[in-house]
Amino acid sequence: xxxxLIRSCYTTKMSFFSNRPDLLTPVRWYFAADDALPLPxxxxxxxxxxxxxxxDWPGPGEVLPRNRRWVNGSRNPRYTGQFQxxxxxxxxxxxxxxxxxxxxxxxxxxxxxxxxxxQDWWGFNDLVSADLEFTxxxxxxxxxxxxxxxxxxxxxxxxxxxxxxxxxxxxPCSFSDGSGVQGWQLWVDFEAPPFIFFGVYGFPPGTTPxxxxxxxxPLPPELPYxxxxxxxxxxxxxxxxxxxxxxxxSFSLTLTPRFHFALPRPLPLRLKLDASVVAT
Amino acid sequence: MAGQMRITLFFQQGDxxxxxxxxxxxxxxxxxxxxxxxxxxxxxGLLAAGGSTPVMTGYRVSDDTVFRDALxxxxxxxxxxxLSGNPLHPTTCLLLRxxxxxxxxxxxxxxxxxxxxxxxxxxxxxxxxxxxxxxLRNFLKGPPAWLVKTxxxxxxxxxxxxxxxxxxxNFTTIQPHGFNANDTVIVKGTSRHRNPVGIWKVGPGPGITxxxxxxxxxxxxxxxxxxxxxxxxxxxTYQGITIVNDERITERATGRPFGVPRGRxxxxxx
Numbered sequence: 001x002x003x004x005l006i007r008s009c010y011t012t013k014m015s016f017f018s019n020r021p022d023l024l025t026p027v028r029w030y031f032a033a034d035d036a037l038p039l040p041x042x043x044x045x046x047x048x049x050x051x052x053x054x055x056d057w058p059g060p061g062e063v064l065p066r067n068r069r070w071v072n073g074s075r076n077p078r079y080t081g082q083f084q085x086x087x088x089x090x091x092x093x094x095x096x097x098x099x100x101x102x103x104x105x106x107x108x109x110x111x112x113x114x115x116x117x118x119q120d121w122w123g124f125n126d127l128v129s130a131d132l133e134f135t136x137x138x139x140x141x142x143x144x145x146x147x148x149x150x151x152x153x154x155x156x157x158x159x160x161x162x163x164x165x166x167x168x169x170x171x172p173c174s175f176s177d178g179s180g181v182q183g184w185q186l187w188v189d190f191e192a193p194p195f196i197f198f199g200v201y202g203f204p205p206g207t208t209p210x211x212x213x214x215x216x217x218p219l220p221p222e223l224p225y226x227x228x229x230x231x232x233x234x235x236x237x238x239x240x241x242x243x244x245x246x247x248x249x250s251f252s253l254t255l256t257p258r259f260h261f262a263l264p265r266p267l268p269l270r271l272k273l274d275a276s277v278v279a280t
Numbered sequence: 281m282a283g284q285m286r287i288t289l290f291f292q293q294g295d296x297x298x299x300x301x302x303x304x305x306x307x308x309x310x311x312x313x314x315x316x317x318x319x320x321x322x323x324x325g326l327l328a329a330g331g332s333t334p335v336m337t338g339y340r341v342s343d344d345t346v347f348r349d350a351l352x353x354x355x356x357x358x359x360x361x362x363l364s365g366n367p368l369h370p371t372t373c374l375l376l377r378x379x380x381x382x383x384x385x386x387x388x389x390x391x392x393x394x395x396x397x398x399x400x401x402x403x404x405x406x407x408x409x410x411x412x413x414x415x416l417r418n419f420l421k422g423p424p425a426w427l428v429k430t431x432x433x434x435x436x437x438x439x440x441x442x443x444x445x446x447x448x449x450n451f452t453t454i455q456p457h458g459f460n461a462n463d464t465v466i467v468k469g470t471s472r473h474r475n476p477v478g479i480w481k482v483g484p485g486p487g488i489t490x491x492x493x494x495x496x497x498x499x500x501x502x503x504x505x506x507x508x509x510x511x512x513x514x515x516x517t518y519q520g521i522t523i524v525n526d527e528r529i530t531e532r533a534t535g536r537p538f539g540v541p542r543g544r545x546x547x548x549x550x
Contacts (some may be wrong), residue, residue, distance in 0.1 A: 002352055002354075002539075003352070004340070004349060004350040004352060005290060005338070005340060005538040005539055006539070007297075007535060007537075007538055008535055009541075026531075029282060031539060031541045032539070038338075038352045038353055038354055039352070040352075041351070042309045042341070042343075042349055042350070043350055043351070044346060044348065044349045044350060045348075046342065046348050046349055046350030047348060048347065050288065050340070050342060050350070050417060051347035051348050052286075052344055052347065052516070053347065053464070053479070054322065054480070055464070055478075055479045055480070056481055057347050059346070061346075061348045062348045063346075068435040072541065072543075073541045080429070082322060092349075095516075119293070132432070188461075217343040279304075
């Protein structure tokens with residue numbers, strides 16, 4: 001939405017958190033779409049160009065102009081400027097740190113900028129129905145995982161959830177490769193309509209996933225695609241899956257799907273997720 | 281936080297754009313927006329109606345004490361003028377003078393005027409704009425009166441000569457300065473003396489004739505401060521408009537429209 005009027009765009013930093021003025025976030029001004037709507041509420045996050053003084057700007061908003069760099073104001077065309085993403089109070093007074101989960105598309109566009117308000121995002125049950133199933137293939141070990149792991153879920157009408165919370169309850173799955181393995185790789189393929197952004201997270205109980213395992217990978221613009229996840233396990237003491245010095249020949253893997261998605265409009269959604277665990 | 285509201289009107293005429301700022305008798309966004317909606321049709325009464333018509337595209341309401349807040353509204357379609365005649369170039373404008381007291385006043389450069397207001401020699405013809413100017417005048421004078429905002433200058437804000445400066449940041453004035461912590465002050469001097477000429481805030485615990493400075497770009501070295509410099513409390517005053525004069529035709533630069541992308545500015549401006 002249109003928050004202010006300026007002649008030239010620039011990069012600067014803003015303080016968004018009323019309780020953490022020390023945390024500054026880089027921002028880039030861009031020109032709004034021709035038919036973008038003006039933000040209907042006052043905001044502190046306007047341009048400092050209009051400030052009557054430029055030596056003391058307390059509170060949330062742009063920080064004092066230093067190192068402002070000119071940018072051409074180009075816009076991601078998906079920012080249509082039709083929806084207010086954030087509460088009136090957040091626009092006027094900033095928000096509290098930590099900001100909480102903020103679903104975004106793979107290109108960084110907040111979901112609520114395309115759908116409706118943030119509140120509607122969390123009420124996604126009313127907007128979509130979803131079929132979700134897990135299938136598995138490609139196990140190299142002598143024991144394939146047993147039911148009831150797969151298919152894991154069949155859910156109608158779900159919405160974005162934080163890790164491990166309902167309705168995505170953790171699903172324990174047993175894997176075994178009698179000869180012992182040096183590690184495991186979990187490959188996940190999924191098919192889904194565009195504009196879906198989600199990650200799948202899983203790790204064996206008592207193990208430590210690699211750093212970055214929870215990082216949502218950059219997604220290509222088209223789906224489906226294959227997202228390789230390497231699952232390795234902490235072999236240290238307390239590891240419920242194996243002892244020191246060797247990798248487990250069998251272990252339990254708990255897959256907890258976590259989905260971040262947004263749709264431009266209500267539509268039936270079907271996710272198909274093929275997971276294969278390969279001993280390496 | 282309720283402060284002093286400011287209304288910025290946005291105009292466009294061909295490839296040119298400009299703004300005008302007004303200070304309504306308002307301390308909140310709601311009433312300021314209402315005032316803006318009243319002001320807009322009155323102000324466009326001074327715009328030319330013909331030719332490449334100057335238009336008012338929207339307005340911006342902000343709290344003058346928050347510094348980077350905004351509430352913008354657009355007119356769809358943009359508001360058009362009413363004065364007959366072809367518009368003059370937007371750099372040619374009618375100088376209006378908004379006065380609260382003889383020492384508190386400011387100019388208002390009304391661009392987008394028609395050629396019917398200017399003789400061939402460039403002088404002002406008040407007749408065609410009489411009705412529109414009177415309407416604007418009466419509206420700004422109120423009641424309630426709109427405000428003139430000006431920075432207080434001498435003699436309203438006294439300049440205190442510096443008597444001593446010691447490193448790293450201890451200033452002494454010859455006379456009692458009366459500054460309080462967090463007051464905004466301007467250290468006066470010639471531009472050759474880069475530090476600390478400029479605008480700062482008074483640090484905590486100022487004495488009768490002593491004070492320190494704080495600021496975002498506080499100069500590190502005060503050893504070069506000429507004692508002939510002065511320091512002055514920098515404060516703005518908002519006072520009710522009592523007189524609105526339409527003085528003369530004059531020239532005032534203008535810029536590009538707002539919200540229109542363009543390429544990087546050429547290093548060699550044409």
